[in-house]
Amino acid sequence: MATDSSSSVSDHVVSRGTVEDPIFEITDTSVTYDGETRVLEDVNVSIDRHEILGIVGESGSGKSMFASALLDAIPDPGVLTGDIRYHPPDGPPVDLLGLTDEELRQFRWEEVSMVFQGAMSSFNPTMKIGAHFEETLKAHDKRVSEGLEFARELLENLYLEPERVLDSYPHELSGGMQQRALIALSMVLDPEVLVMDEPTAALDLLMQRSILTLLDRLQRKYDLTIVFITHDLPLVASLADRMAIIYAFQFAEIGPRDEIIGNAAHPYTRALLNATPNVDAPLDEMQPIEGEGPAPVSVPSGCRFEPRCPLATEECRTTDPPLAAVDRDRTTHRSACHHPATAREEIQLNFDEANDELESASPVEPSEPAVETRAEQTSETPLLSLDDVAVHFTEEQGLTERFTKDPTVVRAVDGVSLDIHEQDLVCLLGESGCGKTTLGKTLIGLQRPTDGSIEYRGQDIWEAKDGDGEIPYDEIRSALQIIHQDPGSALNPNRRIADILSESLRHTHPNIGRNERRRRMHSLLERIGMAPAEEFLDRYPHQLSGGEKQRVALARALLMNPDAILADEAISAVDVSLRIEIMDLMLELQSEFETSFLFVSHDLSNARYFAEHGDGRIAVMYLGEIVEIGSAERLIHDPRHPYTEVLRWATPDLELDSMGAGDPPLREVDVPDPIDPPSGCRFHTRCPVAREACREQHPDLRRIDDGDGRVACFREDPNHEYWDSEPVDGAVEQPEEFTGN
Amino acid sequence: MNYYLKRTAQIPLTILAVATLTFGLIRLLPGGPFTQLRLELLQQGVPAEQVDARIEALQNIRPDAPLWQQYLDYMVGVAQLDLGQSISLNEPVIDVLARSLPWTVFLVVTSTILMFVIGVVIGALQAYWEGSRFDRITSGGSIFLLSVPYYIFAVIFLFFLAFQLQLFPTGNAVARGVDASLSLAYFSSVLHHATLPILAFTISGIGSTALNMRGNGIQVLGEEYVEVARLRGLSNNRIATRYVARNAILPMYTGLLLLIGFRLGGTVVLEEIFSYPGLGYYMIQAVNANDYPLMMGCFLVITVTLVVGVYIADLTYGLIDPRISAGDSDEY
Ligand code: SF4
Numbered sequence A: 001m002a003t004d005s006s007s008s009v010s011d012h013v014v015s016r017g018t019v020e021d022p023i024f025e026i027t028d029t030s031v032t033y034d035g036e037t038r039v040l041e042d043v044n045v046s047i048d049r050h051e052i053l054g055i056v057g058e059s060g061s062g063k064s065m066f067a068s069a070l071l072d073a074i075p076d077p078g079v080l081t082g083d084i085r086y087h088p089p090d091g092p093p094v095d096l097l098g099l100t101d102e103e104l105r106q107f108r109w110e111e112v113s114m115v116f117q118g119a120m121s122s123f124n125p126t127m128k129i130g131a132h133f134e135e136t137l138k139a140h141d142k143r144v145s146e147g148l149e150f151a152r153e154l155l156e157n158l159y160l161e162p163e164r165v166l167d168s169y170p171h172e173l174s175g176g177m178q179q180r181a182l183i184a185l186s187m188v189l190d191p192e193v194l195v196m197d198e199p200t201a202a203l204d205l206l207m208q209r210s211i212l213t214l215l216d217r218l219q220r221k222y223d224l225t226i227v228f229i230t231h232d233l234p235l236v237a238s239l240a241d242r243m244a245i246i247y248a249f250q251f252a253e254i255g256p257r258d259e260i261i262g263n264a265a266h267p268y269t270r271a272l273l274n275a276t277p278n279v280d281a282p283l284d285e286m287q288p289i290e291g292e293g294p295a296p297v298s299v300p301s302g303c304r305f306e307p308r309c310p311l312a313t314e315e316c317r318t319t320d321p322p323l324a325a326v327d328r329d330r331t332t333h334r335s336a337c338h339h340p341a342t343a344r345e346e347i348q349l350n351f352d353e354a355n356d357e358l359e360s361a362s363p364v365e366p367s368e369p370a371v372e373t374r375a376e377q378t379s380e381t382p383l384l385s386l387d388d389v390a391v392h393f394t395e396e397q398g399l400t401e402r403f404t405k406d407p408t409v410v411r412a413v414d415g416v417s418l419d420i421h422e423q424d425l426v427c428l429l430g431e432s433g434c435g436k437t438t439l440g441k442t443l444i445g446l447q448r449p450t451d452g453s454i455e456y457r458g459q460d461i462w463e464a465k466d467g468d469g470e471i472p473y474d475e476i477r478s479a480l481q482i483i484h485q486d487p488g489s490a491l492n493p494n495r496r497i498a499d500i501l502s503e504s505l506r507h508t509h510p511n512i513g514r515n516e517r518r519r520r521m522h523s524l525l526e527r528i529g530m531a532p533a534e535e536f537l538d539r540y541p542h543q544l545s546g547g548e549k550q551r552v553a554l555a556r557a558l559l560m561n562p563d564a565i566l567a568d569e570a571i572s573a574v575d576v577s578l579r580i581e582i583m584d585l586m587l588e589l590q591s592e593f594e595t596s597f598l599f600v601s602h603d604l605s606n607a608r609y610f611a612e613h614g615d616g617r618i619a620v621m622y623l624g625e626i627v628e629i630g631s632a633e634r635l636i637h638d639p640r641h642p643y644t645e646v647l648r649w650a651t652p653d654l655e656l657d658s659m660g661a662g663d664p665p666l667r668e669v670d671v672p673d674p675i676d677p678p679s680g681c682r683f684h685t686r687c688p689v690a691r692e693a694c695r696e697q698h699p700d701l702r703r704i705d706d707g708d709g710r711v712a713c714f715r716e717d718p719n720h721e722y723w724d725s726e727p728v729d730g731a732v733e734q735p736e737e738f739t740g741n
Numbered sequence B: 001m002n003y004y005l006k007r008t009a010q011i012p013l014t015i016l017a018v019a020t021l022t023f024g025l026i027r028l029l030p031g032g033p034f035t036q037l038r039l040e041l042l043q044q045g046v047p048a049e050q051v052d053a054r055i056e057a058l059q060n061i062r063p064d065a066p067l068w069q070q071y072l073d074y075m076v077g078v079a080q081l082d083l084g085q086s087i088s089l090n091e092p093v094i095d096v097l098a099r100s101l102p103w104t105v106f107l108v109v110t111s112t113i114l115m116f117v118i119g120v121v122i123g124a125l126q127a128y129w130e131g132s133r134f135d136r137i138t139s140g141g142s143i144f145l146l147s148v149p150y151y152i153f154a155v156i157f158l159f160f161l162a163f164q165l166q167l168f169p170t171g172n173a174v175a176r177g178v179d180a181s182l183s184l185a186y187f188s189s190v191l192h193h194a195t196l197p198i199l200a201f202t203i204s205g206i207g208s209t210a211l212n213m214r215g216n217g218i219q220v221l222g223e224e225y226v227e228v229a230r231l232r233g234l235s236n237n238r239i240a241t242r243y244v245a246r247n248a249i250l251p252m253y254t255g256l257l258l259l260i261g262f263r264l265g266g267t268v269v270l271e272e273i274f275s276y277p278g279l280g281y282y283m284i285q286a287v288n289a290n291d292y293p294l295m296m297g298c299f300l301v302i303t304v305t306l307v308v309g310v311y312i313a314d315l316t317y318g319l320i321d322p323r324i325s326a327g328d329s330d331e332y
């Protein structure tokens, strides 16, 4: 490693960094437990008035502690030390740690308020949303009627119907609505600062992005300062003015957003950027970060990132680098690393090259003919074939309705036809509630369709179940396997891995001996990267990490020798940096075990990774219907359905010029109720280019003339009367014109 | 079919099944009530040829009719609240039940409510002071109460407080000579007589209620919404009542109604110990006297109460806890 500017850089005094008009000045602030375990260490940062500061960190990095510290609300028995100074818009600065209990009570929510991750768990489940607003206003001696008026305004700004929301119990709202109601609740006393701790983590990408757009508007309208804490770097990158990276209880890097994304100086930041699945990056370059962040009791003595850092030197092992300005003349960008220049040189950012490359050469070129041929394989009997399938659920009702009204029917899946071939790969993509999970379960015969038929190699699955079929039902059942979203709950906690796996082996190979079984499990575990296999076989599920559990679930499914595996959001529970690894593994195993994969996801970049690498198709679902289906390549670069474009918009990327660009290409934030889906094209209530014709007529899936796949939108038909009818309220002529309202 | 309709339809079906069972027992048990009754009647000198008629008059059952006929007659009788004649007491079973049931209900309901309130308060305090000395001591106490059956307390109370110290009566529901009226004397006598049974029955249930409440309370206290409520600056009082208590107690509601049903069964021994003239007391009497009609009457009443209790719990839980009323339709 050549000598670089690092020695001179680290000479810089540790400064809080310069911001012009700080609202928070945080100096030497730490949080300790039991007097020694530090879960936040010597933090020195300032937060600018009216900025949006995005803070990124892995789980367990201390980022939530930082959030709590801003409200002096560290959970017991943690101790907050240091100096946190709050500058109100007028009046003298407030020393947060010196406030009395009553002053602190007023300070919270009136000056600084907080939005937590789980909106559902932030509301009292037995109290209406409106009561939460009222009691908050009362507790702070505000006039309730005026406060509620303001609350209604806030809710409306968040695209909610105020009366309906205030009169609902928390569980009666969808996750996205709850989260927005919670944001309104946190703003009801008109605070200066909003601290948000993973406020959108539990939501769909599309809802996350929509909320971020709304936040951006609220921030400007009400002159807020927002501290947005997340593990999702690209997500917050679209919103933030400045960004900070927390690693192992300290700030590793902080600076203007564009600097952090385009010119990061800390190896960890650069690795994070490269580990992000990114719609525009060439796939081969996404690299997971090896290893895990340290636990609070075992923080390395030198640089905290040293054990995982590819650039570590002797100096790094001994001296803890201070958070200092990266370049002499630019004090706004600070990083805690001895060798920022080397980092910039040695760790290339993959998305930088992405943009040019994609234009010229498509990285998946060789696979394209395969997609075509597979789609055309109509002569052969497909492995699974859905014909005009509908799944309708009868929903539970309240006591009084039960005796009076007809039961409400949720139309989870409606009129879907789809063929899955041998060794096929299909990703079902859509928002929650679009029916993708139900469709997946129908495909593998776990959910009986209320209408239409599902055939396995030409044999109707449900007829086989009822006892008259050529292929026995048991055989079909074991040929179609599922991996659940949460591997923890799918594995029996009281049985060792060996027992869990041998159960399926006993099913497929009833005649092999104990040793042979053990040998097979052994080699499979090694194959899926769980070495030493002997050790893993004797463990219980709770002794495994999330990724390992998911691997075991995968191994168990594979041991059944299946023809198709449904992976139901199977990687969303796994840490971002591990997702690619698991997806790669699934893809490798697919060809090895000659099975088909059905991959259910709400995340376009995951679906894309999967579909492109495994040469499969992506089926976009909306309110129970497939609205577009085609190869990942075409869907990403030439989306035909307006909804696919929306999903494309919702997928975060790290391109600086497209960042922060505008509102969602949608006229409504929430998905309509699947109990009573809109007439005509189901997307017409949100579609930015909907016209009168879309209200009445229902578009069928039709083959795309100049590309692969099918799409259900009138815009594909140049002769449709759509082109002659009027745009509906709020809609525009061309998608490009749409800017939201 | 609609869940609630199904649930409602189950009630008469269950009662029918229980009634059928009682019929079967009364009519068919070898050496059962009729052999007994016949013997008794013969001993009383009733002429042999009149015995069947007497039995028919007493039990609305014609021993010589075909079985299905007898069954129908019995069912019609039950529907008209005619449960036959008690053999040992020589009066209609329904009268005995009507006389004894109120006392039992009084015992069970009072003691269950007392037990619930005291247990909840103790458990809530324990949850708030989790790990404190109070918590440790009461937890120990709760486990002790949980492991000692109620009749042990009953016997101890009876022996010391009633027999030795003579503070309380050793039997009956009211003092002899006090007439049922709205007078103070009557009420105080009733209370005086019921104190010990209620006490014994209450104490034994406190342990489990307190432990239950403690667990729920600790769980709710750890919930994020409580933390958020604190940050929002709500008063401790409001958090304790609207947030912690409400969410900790609601899940115990169904259990409470079930408990009332089960404790009704528990009165059998309790009332026997205190010679308290409730349903359980008569049930034991009936067992001792081989008085099947009375026995089955008591059995029928206890079962029906249990079934109805469960039904009400089921039906109202959705109304009481808003979380239940809507199905979870998040992902489909
Ligand atoms: S200081 Fe050294 S170990 Fe730490 S991040 Fe920089 S180069 Fe890596």
Ligand code: SF4
Binding pocket: A641, A642, A643, A681, A682, A683, A684, A685, A687, A688, A689, A690, A691, A694, A699, A712, A713, A714, A715
């Ligand atoms: S059919 Fe109309 S409403 Fe539906 S997606 Fe196409 S343009 Fe939009």
